[in-house]
Amino acid sequence: MITKVLKTIEAYQMLSPDSAVVAGVSGGADSMALLHVLQSRRKDWPELKVTAAHVNHCLRGAEADRDEEHVRRYCQREGIPLEVLKIDVREEAAKRKLGLEACGRAVRYEFFRRLAGENGVIATAHTLSDLAETVLLHLTRGTGLKGLCGIPPVRENIVRPLIDCSRREIEDYCREHKIPYVTDSTNLEARYSRNKVRLQVLPALKEINPAFEEAVGRMAQSLREDDGCLCEEARELLGRAALEKGGWSCSVLSRGRKPVRIRAIRLLQGASRPEARHLEEIDRIILAGQGGVSVPGGLDFHANRGVLRTVPHKKRKIPQ
Structure with missing residues (x-):
């Protein structure tokens, strides 16, 4: 898996040897693997600066506190700088008049951007499996070209080094390198739309094509290129206007x-x-x-x- 991640980093020019990276770490397998990969990269890139960032949304009681403590212990053991934000997202969502998911996302990225500053890079642990789930969710709601592109590997200063890796590959990587991780119990509840796609729809599609996630990844890459051409036309149109x-x-x-x-x-x-x-x-x-x-x-x-x-x-x- 590490070879695939390094190819992704190089292909999209995500990082340079002296980048200052803020890695979003929830404590789950994906983000723990991301942190391990970035920290391992410092052997060849000693000037690479990696800071872990964890947000406790205060939505899952003791389990959320457990996740925070897990990340704290791991970072302390590995000597990785860590920044933690603890915020009651339910209360914040009411103030902002946003849904819980939208508010949680806004809070996280505001925190990451504050830590990264103007010149830093934000690394998130989105995977190929996340991309496939996102495309399927967009299809259920009706979507256009942009929605079929899924999750971009790079957007502004946000990079996603694991975007070409499936969740199974990442869990195998964690086992191989003995990387401890926690599991969010709400991810196992099929009442949420994304979880239903993950737990029921994707397995059914993989029965038809075991490489379904990879196929979606290729489609998304092709459509991103098409979308890029249209965006370039849009920039030219704005310039003329x-x-x-x-x-x-x-x-x-x-x-x-x-x-x-x-x-x-x-x-x-x-x-x-x-x-x-x-x-x-x-x-x-x-x-x-x-x-x-x-x-x-x-x-x-x-x-x-x-x-x-x-x-x-x-x-x-x-x-x-």
Whole structure:
């Protein structure tokens, strides 16, 4: 497995010998294997800096505290710097008016970004199995090209060195290297959609094709290349539409094909993830040259007299 991970790191230029890496570590097999791989890489790259980051969401009581203690003990034993954030995500979600999953993700990445700073790299333990599950979940809800691409190996300063490795390979790696890990009991409950895909749907598909996860990985890679071409067109469209006094010409944007316009909107949104309905609403005001769309957690879009502008959400009221 280690050879496959190193090839992935090289292929996507995820790390350099002197990178400062913040590794998200939950204590599960995937993240413990990731931490072990990164720490092992320091034998050849002594300037590589690895910091483990653990978030206790306070959602699973004693089990969550057990996970935190497990990560603390392992990092202390291996001499790995560790940063821990303990936060009541249920309470935080109520404050932010977000679902538990969305809030947990937001809290984690805010913590990781704070630790990484401007020049650091964030490494997460997403696997090939996670990618296959994500694509299947997107299919159940209806999706487009972006959804079929699954989880990108690299996004901004976030890298996923295990993205070409299946969960079975990772568990075998942990056994081989005697890496201790904990199991989140909620991962075994089929009442959650992702768990149902993991526990019931994927095994059925693997009966048809034992290499189903690898097949999804190849498909996702191919579609990412196609999506990359459309994103490049979108960047060029935004460049042509940009106005000297700020904003973008709705007329110029409207000349782009819809898949390109939608990607241009995504590029303007940056790291946030607007829902499909918001993308459609923003596209409509671009075509009309007039109107406003408020995107929770992202930017608000305002078109007036044929000029599209963006402002941070809730900073000002968007006229309709």
